[in-house]
Amino acid sequence: MLCATLCVLLLIWAPVAPGPSTPWKRDTGQQSSSSDVDIYSFHIDSRVSSRYAHTVITSRVANRADQSREVLFEVELPKNAFISNFSMTVGGKTYVGEVKEKEVARQQYDKAVSRGETAGLVSTVGRTMEEFKTSVTVAAHSKVTFELTYEELLKRRHGQYELLVKARPKQVVSNFTISVRIYEPQGISSLEAQGALTTNELSSVVQTTLTEKTAHVLFSPSEEQQRLCKDCGDRGLSGDLIIKYDVSRELPGELQVVNGYFVHYFAPTIDLRIPKSVVFVIDRSGSMSGSKIIQTHEALLQILGDINEQDHFGLISFDSSVSLWKETLVKASPGNLEEARAFVKSITARGATDINEAVMQGAQLLSRAREDKSIPEFSASILILLTDGDPTSGVTNLDQIQANVRQAIQKKHTLYCLGFGFDVNYKFLEKMALENGGVARRIYTHSDAALQLKGFYEEVATPLLLEVEVLFLHQGVANLTRSSFSQYYNGSEIVVAGRLLDNSLDTLVSEVQAQSSNAKEMFRLEAPVAPETGFQDEQYIFGQYIERLWAYLTVQQLLERELLVSDQEKAQVRGRALELSIQYNFVTPLTSMVVTKPEDGQSSGPQVAEKPKEEQDLEETNRDMSFTKSSGHRRFHHRMPQGPQGPLGSGSADTGSKRAVRKKLAGRGGHSNTGYVRANFPLPDSEYHLYSGPRPFPDPRILDHPPVLATVVPSPEPPLSVRFLVPSKVQVLPLCFDMPVSPGQTLLLFQEPTTGLAIFAEVGAQSRGSFSRIKIQISPSVVIRASALEVTLLHTATVQTWPWPDVSYTSDSLSVSVAGRVLTVTTGDSSVEVLVHQLQSRTHLWARVKDHAYSSGTGGLIGQFQDNISYEVKDSSSRSARIEVRGNVLDATSARSVDYSTLSRQKVDCWLVPPTGLLRDPAAYVSASL
Incomplete structure (x- = not known):
């Protein structure tokens, strides 16, 4: 949950x-001296x-x-x-x-x-x-x-x-x-x-x-x-x-009432299972290469061996395109299963990530099977999505994808979303699953990932009941936790808790209604309202456990519900969860x-x-590091982020080098084909420290004992760099390049000589390569400066300043306004947006040109790529390529960037090339100050 x-x-x-x-020492969890500091008693009760x-x-x-x-x-x-x-x-x-x-x-x-x-x-x-x-x-x-x-x-x-x-x-x-x-x-x-x-x-x-x-x-x-x-x-x-x-389990459940609070446990023993129809939707984008795709093969092959012969199933693999194994669902016969195994083995990682189209086609497969009655009337319809990245192809707006999936599923099927690794946008998957009756689960990219996948499937492999509704036949029942469930699976349990407002009630009666494989079912339970007196052994009973159970379950479900309700309801739901958290x-x-x-x-x-x-967000995780300084040393306090193939890559020869660590931290994923440049802000090399253990080194976030990291004497901070991403109008993957900068320097993002419009971005003095201020120059006499705190308009001899987000200005030729975390500046036929991103301890800004009539002289790090760019791949492997662009042949490496031009900060794959040979004049876009 x-x-x-x-x-x-x-x-x-x-x-x-x-x-x-x-004295400073490695973070091993031991005391400064075992003889001085003595844990003489350690109890867990x-x-x-x-x-x-x-x-x-x-x-x-x-x-x-x-x-x-x-x-x-x-x-x-x-x-x-x-x-x-x-x-x-x-x-x-x-x-x-x-x-x-x-x-x-x-x-x-x-x-x-x-x-x-x-x-x-x-x-x-x-x-x-x-x-x-x-x-x-x-x-x-x-x-x-x-x-x-x-x-x-x-x-x-x-x-x-x-x-x-x-x-x-x-x-x-x-x-x-x-x-x-x-x-x-x-x-x-x-x-x-x-x-x-x-x-x-x-x-x-x-x-x-x-x-x-x-x-x-x-x-x-x-x-x-x-x-x-x-x-x-x-x-x-x-x-x-x-x-x-x-x-x-002699009875189908248990109903308990203590001091005005009750809990209903429902887990009946049922002999007849309900047939199921399941569609596996498998990500095969480039970021799934290596151990992820191998483990996916292994898990699916085991799952196919366990599918019940009464069940129907389908397989879909996707990158920027979607491949259906069969156009219809088929029964799990030995012949079909053998064909399915061959299809699974043929899935290879490549391309981008079109989650929207893949899930939509999966829902259509299930809906067609229901419409043509090729599956039993009472059967469980299940979609299982496995992906490791954000949507980067087709429909990429997360809200739009969620709306499309809701419309396609229409509460007829259940969607489970399995997020592979830490590059995935887990909140997006969780909301999409909850909206469609399922749950999200993270699959950790360790050697047992296949077992995790198989273990999850086993939880939903045997549906026993559909449309389960838990009812209480009294007016005085209030504050119920969730009481409706689309399925009940073998080996699981449904839990509903609530309060009794009627103090005169002697007996609480519950009724559970559900659909089995062949009939409507009803299960009835009764419990005395007065607490039982037959068991009062205080060494087992602690406090008012049913009341606290109700509060615990209510808070969990309110926090889930907060993801799903409208903005107007969020405050009410959040307020109730906060109230209970403090009360208990x-x-x-x-x-x-x-x-x-x-x-x-x-x-x-x-x-x-x-x-x-x-x-x-993984980008926040990358920066969630702290250091302790003592005697000229630094200690790496906490976790390193997940890399492209398992924990930080596949163990290349330079795994321990700072350059290699940075490259692996960038990760891999899909691409985007939208028509504007994006930026990523890599950490300086000094933030990464050499590893003294075996390679490839594991991810301390998900190990009981994080690996020991060698201490190093801090070296002078090298120049920061800002990563820009340039979409291609022909190729699947965009290009990207790093612009080296120093704190306080300014980059020219956009310049239009015909109108005078220009956009500048200042690198923060203490913000790890983020843009701290954006300057939009409409003309020599009209300038807008934006920071995370305020917006200033210089109009001829007039200066106006507004605190964020109280910005509002309109004239015949200029409009400045704020909606949420986006500042919009409109002048004539041009529109520029400034986005504010909050990444834990720091805020950074990014600008994008939304509307503009480009000319042949349009320049700047964004402006010169307004028509996207064409390039030709001369030869390539999974991690490197030789690329011809603008008449130059450049060495490129596989890399990843974050799309800061969208509030969702999507991650995209790209070919990283040197700026020399790609830019017209790299030095012309960097200046000393804003």
Whole structure:
């Protein structure tokens, strides 16, 4: 779910006592000295009541040194969890976190930074886990206790619930315990403990106790046992404990009511499956080359082997064109499956990405099959889209694609969107899936990507019911979570929660209506409104778990709904989610948890531990790096972005060089054929550091232990460069080139000698190659200057300034206005737009010419390519080519750029060529100042 991945924590404290700074060392998670800093107690206590898990991690640490020491608290928690409490006990006093609106907490952070106080930004993202890390200075011979609480609703997949607990204290702990207690009123039918902490050396340490309705898993190794595991020794344990279980299902579900809140679990046992019709829509664009396309082949071949003979299926592959394996859906007969395998093996990566046409044709395949009744009347219609990039061919406007897909599907089919890697626009895929009854899922480009694809298919492989509606036969039922579902799949579960407003109600009755393979079905359940008194063992039950389950599920679904509603409704939906987050002390995408520890009237700057959004733009991810300086060294704090083929490429000989890293970070994808130049702003070489491990190196975002990066002495910053992209009117891929610039320099983007219109862009002094100001010169006496904060008009002797976005000016010959993040300047038959992009800590501007009557003398880095450009590829491979353009033969390499001329910042493939030979006079477009 959307909100499963998103959290922000803001921690503010002052040092307990002054002391020497901790010497810099690699970020291995270990304390400054294992003998000085002793984690003498590490407990993880997880209690699961009716699938709702409440986990508390408690770490007690002693500073045994004669001087103060920095103590690190570093744990991992599931991505779908909400942190609900964090506290520190220092010097006998406990400081408890308070949940506030995210922007309020962020303002405290920004103010501390502006005052010059120490502040740091920490971000991590993983496949199933997120990292929480903080530290505090502890006085000599003193102790600190950290306590972190998080909550989550366990989701049933493949017929089991899974609770994942991660432990990595990084040293041997004298008192180490993981305790998991489970209470299920339906009864527990199966239970098993898995994971790295249950390996051969430690298997005897795991103790399980199972009764009819309760289970207890205890893992409490001695110090000697903690040293037994492979590669442990004095570094202690580091691994996970995975508890998998299921409940008894004598009834089709379970209805529970406690203190005015109720939850309905629905997972009936049904013998007859519903036939399904499934169309696989497979991206074969150039960015899928290498391991991605190989893993896609592998997954599809396995999936084809598992398709039920009652099912119908189709295959579509696409780049800038769409290829249908068959014009109609076919039954999964042995002969058809064999033909399909041959088609899958023939799919090769090439070209651009026309998502719109591919999904539209997939929907048409399913609709035609329904219309001509070649598939059963009651069958599940499913589209599965697998792509790794943005739409760069055909219809590329994201809103238009989503509207087209909605119109084509018309709620008759379900769309699942699988985003391969981190180049993909995940938010676009998520919204498109949610609008059409499905979900989006990221496929991580590791060696097990094929298993991830197959695992997802298995979740939707066996539909049992269609058009499921959960009803409650009382007037006093309110605040229901989602209660309508297009399908119910074998091995899954439907969960609906709500409130009771009628205090006089004795019994709550629910009714589930659904369509099976041959009939309308109705399932009825009843539950007493008064809470049960037969089971009151407090070691299993925690608080009002059904109420908190309702709040957790409501917040998650509100955040999903925010993607789908109109702008007018967004504020209301967001406001309700924020209200519940604060009321229940949940750290969600909308809130932050603030812990203030005063000491002698002082406080240090805040540290922000931020869980990035799953759909976070890769361009922002590329820049989400922070450095710690000490003794002339730099340390790479966090993640490197995903590269073109698996983690940062395929291991070429120069993988470790700064130039190669930059090239690989650029990624690969599709192209665009629109008629204006685009720009990308690569980071300077000094932002990348040499890697000391094996090549190709993995992606720290999705590994439990990020690779060690070698420290380097900072070198003088080389000139920045601005990447421009030039579409071609003939070839599929556009050209691109890098213009070297220095902070404060200005580029001439556009110049029209016949009218005097000109556009200039200034490179920010401290903005990593972004444009900080745009100047539009209408004539020598009429100039518009735009920054991220204000717009200034110089008209003859008059000067007018407006704060953004309060811009409005109209005269007979000039119009200046703002709509959202776009400034539009219109004069005569020409129209220029300035777009404002916010990329985390920085803002940059970009200009595009929307309308203009070009002449043969039109110039500038944009203007000279107004008619697009023709070039001829003399010879090429997947990564290089020799290209003839404007009478010059140039060496080109495969590269990628970001389209900043659109608010969606789409990514495009291009052939990177040197500016010399492409531009008429490269030096003529750079000046010293605006």
